[in-house]
Amino acid sequence: MYTFSSKLKTLSIILMVLGILGVGYSFLTAPKNTAEVEEILKKEAEEHGGHHQAAGHETHDTHAAATEVHETPVATAEVKPEASMADSVHVDTISISKDTAHAVAATEEHHSDKDHAAVAAHGHDKAEGGHDVAHAEHAKHVEHVFHQLKNKPWAAVFVAALFFMLISLGALAFYAIQQVAQAGWSPVLFRVMQGITAYLPWGSIIVFILLALGAFHVHHLYVWMDADLLDPANPKYDKLIANKSGYLNEYFWLIRAAVFIIGWNLYRYFSRKNCLAQDEASDNAFYKKNFKMSAAFLVFFIVTESIMSWDWIMSVDPHWFSTLFGWYVFASFFVSGITVIAMVTLYLKSRGYLEYVNTSHIHDLAKFMFGISVFWTYLWFSQFMLIWYANIPEEVTYFITRIEQYNLPFFGMVAMNFLFPVLILINTDFKRLTWIVVMAGIVILAGHYIDFYNMIMPATVGDRWFIGAGEIGAVFFFLGLFIFVVFTALTKSPLLAKRNPFIEESKHFHY
Amino acid sequence: MSNKVIYAIYNDDDVLMDAVKKTRAAHHHIEEVFTPFPVHGLDKAMGIAPTRLAICAFLYGLVGLSVATTMMNYIMISDWPQDIGGKPSFSYIENMPAFVPVMFEMTVFFAAHLMVITFYMRSKLWPFKKAENPDVRTTDDHFLMEVAVHGDENELVTFFQNTGAVEVKVIEKH
Numbered sequence: 001m002y003t004f005s006s007k008l009k010t011l012s013i014i015l016m017v018l019g020i021l022g023v024g025y026s027f028l029t030a031p032k033n034t035a036e037v038e039e040i041l042k043k044e045a046e047e048h049g050g051h052h053q054a055a056g057h058e059t060h061d062t063h064a065a066a067t068e069v070h071e072t073p074v075a076t077a078e079v080k081p082e083a084s085m086a087d088s089v090h091v092d093t094i095s096i097s098k099d100t101a102h103a104v105a106a107t108e109e110h111h112s113d114k115d116h117a118a119v120a121a122h123g124h125d126k127a128e129g130g131h132d133v134a135h136a137e138h139a140k141h142v143e144h145v146f147h148q149l150k151n152k153p154w155a156a157v158f159v160a161a162l163f164f165m166l167i168s169l170g171a172l173a174f175y176a177i178q179q180v181a182q183a184g185w186s187p188v189l190f191r192v193m194q195g196i197t198a199y200l201p202w203g204s205i206i207v208f209i210l211l212a213l214g215a216f217h218v219h220h221l222y223v224w225m226d227a228d229l230l231d232p233a234n235p236k237y238d239k240l241i242a243n244k245s246g247y248l249n250e251y252f253w254l255i256r257a258a259v260f261i262i263g264w265n266l267y268r269y270f271s272r273k274n275c276l277a278q279d280e281a282s283d284n285a286f287y288k289k290n291f292k293m294s295a296a297f298l299v300f301f302i303v304t305e306s307i308m309s310w311d312w313i314m315s316v317d318p319h320w321f322s323t324l325f326g327w328y329v330f331a332s333f334f335v336s337g338i339t340v341i342a343m344v345t346l347y348l349k350s351r352g353y354l355e356y357v358n359t360s361h362i363h364d365l366a367k368f369m370f371g372i373s374v375f376w377t378y379l380w381f382s383q384f385m386l387i388w389y390a391n392i393p394e395e396v397t398y399f400i401t402r403i404e405q406y407n408l409p410f411f412g413m414v415a416m417n418f419l420f421p422v423l424i425l426i427n428t429d430f431k432r433l434t435w436i437v438v439m440a441g442i443v444i445l446a447g448h449y450i451d452f453y454n455m456i457m458p459a460t461v462g463d464r465w466f467i468g469a470g471e472i473g474a475v476f477f478f479l480g481l482f483i484f485v486v487f488t489a490l491t492k493s494p495l496l497a498k499r500n501p502f503i504e505e506s507k508h509f510h511y
Numbered sequence: 512m513s514n515k516v517i518y519a520i521y522n523d524d525d526v527l528m529d530a531v532k533k534t535r536a537a538h539h540h541i542e543e544v545f546t547p548f549p550v551h552g553l554d555k556a557m558g559i560a561p562t563r564l565a566i567c568a569f570l571y572g573l574v575g576l577s578v579a580t581t582m583m584n585y586i587m588i589s590d591w592p593q594d595i596g597g598k599p600s601f602s603y604i605e606n607m608p609a610f611v612p613v614m615f616e617m618t619v620f621f622a623a624h625l626m627v628i629t630f631y632m633r634s635k636l637w638p639f640k641k642a643e644n645p646d647v648r649t650t651d652d653h654f655l656m657e658v659a660v661h662g663d664e665n666e667l668v669t670f671f672q673n674t675g676a677v678e679v680k681v682i683e684k685h
Contacts, residue, residue: 385608391597426569 002353002490008483015480022473026153034139037146147220148464154219155460158210160474162312163336163452164482165203166329170337171196172268173301173330174368179271179294185364187506188356191495192345194272196337198489199482201268204261211257211312215250221460224248224318241318248318253311260304267297279498287501305330313452316459320398322387328379329455335372335417336448339441341365344486346434353495359432360511366431366440370421373444377418402454405463409450416447449475515660516542518645519671520653520678524550527654530674531556534658537670542657545649564633568626575621579614645682653677 031037175193178186214222223229229238230245241248271290278286306326314325322328342365348354349362387395402410420443430436457465497503521527527550534541541557554561584603587610592600599605631637649655660667664681671679 381608381611385611388608428565 001493002348002487002495004487004491005351008487012480012483012487015476015483017480019473019475019477019480022469023153023157023477024473026156026468026470026473030153031146031149034142034146037142037149040149041142041145145464148461151219151221151460152464152466153470154210154221155456156470156474158207158221159449159452159456159471160478161203161206161210162456163333163449163475164199164478165207166333166452167336167340167482168197168199168203169264169305170333170335171341172200172264172337173298173305173334174337174341175271176267176294176297176301179290180298182291182502184502184505185361185509185511187497187500187503188354188509189341189345189361189365190275190497190500191493192348192354192490193341194275194493195486195490196340196344197268197272199485201265202481202485203478204265207312208257208261212254215254221456222315222318223459224315225250244318248315253315256307256311260308263297263300263304267293267300271297275497275500276493278500279494281499284499284501287499302330313455316456317398320395322383322395322398324379324383328376328383331372331376331379332448332451335369335376336445338365338368338372339444342369342437343441346438348490348495350434356496356507358510360509362434362437363428363431363511366425366437369437369440369444370425370431373417373421373425376448377414380414380417398458401458401462406454406458406465409454413447413450413454416443417451420444420447514684515664516682516684517658517660517667517671518678518680518682519656519658519674519676520646520648520680521656521675522653522677523675524654526675527656528553528556530656530671530676533674534656534671539658539667539670542659544657545645545655547650547652547654550654564626564630567629568622571625571629572618572622574625575618576614578621579610579617583610583613 031040171193175190175197178190178193210219213219214225217225220226224241224244226236228234228236230242231237232242271293274286274290274293278284278290309326309329313329314321342362345354345357345365346362349357384399387399390396421440424436424440425431453467453471500506519530521530524546527544527546531541531544531553535556535558544553544557546553580603587606588600588603594600598609603610644650645657646653646655656671658667658671660681668679668681
């Protein structure tokens with residue numbers, strides 16, 4: 001039996017307290033009305049100083065030049081490099097200067113050259129139109145920034161809550177696969193996996209509460225929940241979202257979420273119960289029951305996982321859709337789940353609790369970390385490259401906002417989730433070394449947190465992203481809770497399943 | 512000095528493994544072991560150094576990646592940077608997603624083929640090679656261990672008969 005070390009318990013509690021403080025701070029410092037946003041914008045403008053004012057004017061000129069370029073039908077191939085340069089200048093100043101005339105229109109539409117021309121012409125009109133229009137545009141811009149800043153602490157909590165919940169779901173899927181595949185190496189790790197999946201009920205309830213808060217308009221992470229968008233008489237009417245309201249409406253959405261969460265938790269509960277009953281049984285009836293249940297769960301899982309990814313993650317960008325998104329999300333949390341299994345196993349092994357786990361078991365887990373990391377990259381690239389190649393304005397905005405506003409996190413995570421594990425874990429000897437696996441695991445987990453960050457943040461906080469007290473606090477809180485729940489669960493049952501038909505093979509597994 | 516060798520023939524891989532361990536313990540030098548199928552752990556028991564074929568493959572993969580990158584950078588970016596369907600050909604990185612499939616395949620192609628050729632060369636295999644089979648039964652159901660004879664021949668023969676060999680032959684090699 002495992003006993004929860006008091007040091008680890010203290011650590012988890014410290015993490016939770018620090019996390020709550022960080023999250024609380026980010027909620028308290030979020031702006032409460034548009035007047036505060038005006039203050040923030042003014043302060044930002046001052047920080048950039050006189051330089052900003054001058055630059056603003058200059059780019060106005062550059063912009064006008066760009067307009068000229070676009071309006072004259074010259075040979076496009078010649079002008080293109082220039083135009084794209086002007087484009088990037090234009091984007092830069094917008095993110096710094098909050099230029100009144102085009103900010104709103106531009107952030108939404110500056111992506112393709114054709115749109116750009118339209119926006120530029122638009123800006124031109126504005127300049128002639130005088131102060132009233134500019135003023136209205138400014139108010140709209142302030143409103144926009146206000147919404148983004150108000151979303152920020154919520155989005156930070158949501159990303160972390162979702163990430164840790166999905167880690168335990170990934171471990172659960174891995175566990176079910178091991179059962180169904182009748183793997184001979186992994187039964188000595190089943191109790192570790194069950195310990196990790198013990199976080200699932202807690203994590204999924206927290207995620208469900210966060211989703212429900214959205215549905216009851218406490219936060220605005222999901223823009224399609226705004227009733228004004230569905231009303232044709234309203235100026236905010238959005239035909240694209242209104243057409244999706246048969247699927248994207250709060251009640252149906254919450255019911256779906258409840259069904260998924262209940263289904264996953266039922267499997268977890270009964271699978272563990274049967275596994276413990278098998279220890280005391282005289283035949284293999286409970287093992288067979290678990291086998292069948294795991295097979296059924298995997299079918300349920302792949303359907304619900306796919307819908308879950310559309311509902312909870314893809315719908316923050318309700319104008320955008322991608323067919324392989326479900327697989328992509330799956331690969332991301334599956335590899336994280338396997339990594340956590342490896343790390344918890346190594347921790348318990350180092351404390352002397354896992355007698356029969358040897359370097360071959362670690363080697364196998366590290367191979368899975370390696371392989372699924374490559375699989376994640378394959379899906380990431382397939383999704384990115386197909387959209388980049390076709391460059392259809394409707395889809396490509398998703399990646400344009402990420403590349404322009406989230407450049408480092410977007411490409412940095414590819415280095416963390418692909419390059420690093422591939423170069424480190426390709427070596428057979430390395431996959432048996434504790435410190436290498438732990439180091440690779442930390443990088444993979446951080447990389448996949450950033451992956452989820454990249455999925456949620458651009459649609460909810462836009463260019464107002466920052467990894468500060470709220471984000472780090474949320475990660476700390478859920479990490480602390482995760483450690484607390486998982487290691488408490490590990491104390492509840494022996495760490496070696498007794499009567500599993502494959503346990504002897506697993507004890508003597510060597511590769 | 513004559514080049515005499517002993518052929519100790521076994522009909523079970525477990526017996527063979529034991530014999531190999533005993534032979535190593537008695538410090539007789541094993542020249543070769545012929546088996547009809549891979550015997551798990553035989554290389555370790557014989558004390559053969561691990562293969563470095565995987566390291567070769569990794570390096571060949573890097574060569575393939577460089578070839579693909581250099582080729583496409585020269586053709587698509589340096590030599591004739593045309594506008595093909597609006598794809599940006601100003602620099603390699605700008606158009607890189609379009610090159611990744613080729614980069615990937617070339618890496619795999621070079622790694623796989625050069626590794627296989629390395630294997631053939633290191634194990635001296637080619638289409639018209641004369642087979643080096645000491646006993647036809649070793650491709651079917653018998654295992655053969657070849658040990659050079661130094662010192663007392665009779666003593667050696669008894670030693671191998673005691674390791675469970677079904678047949679022990681002394682052969683003059685040329």
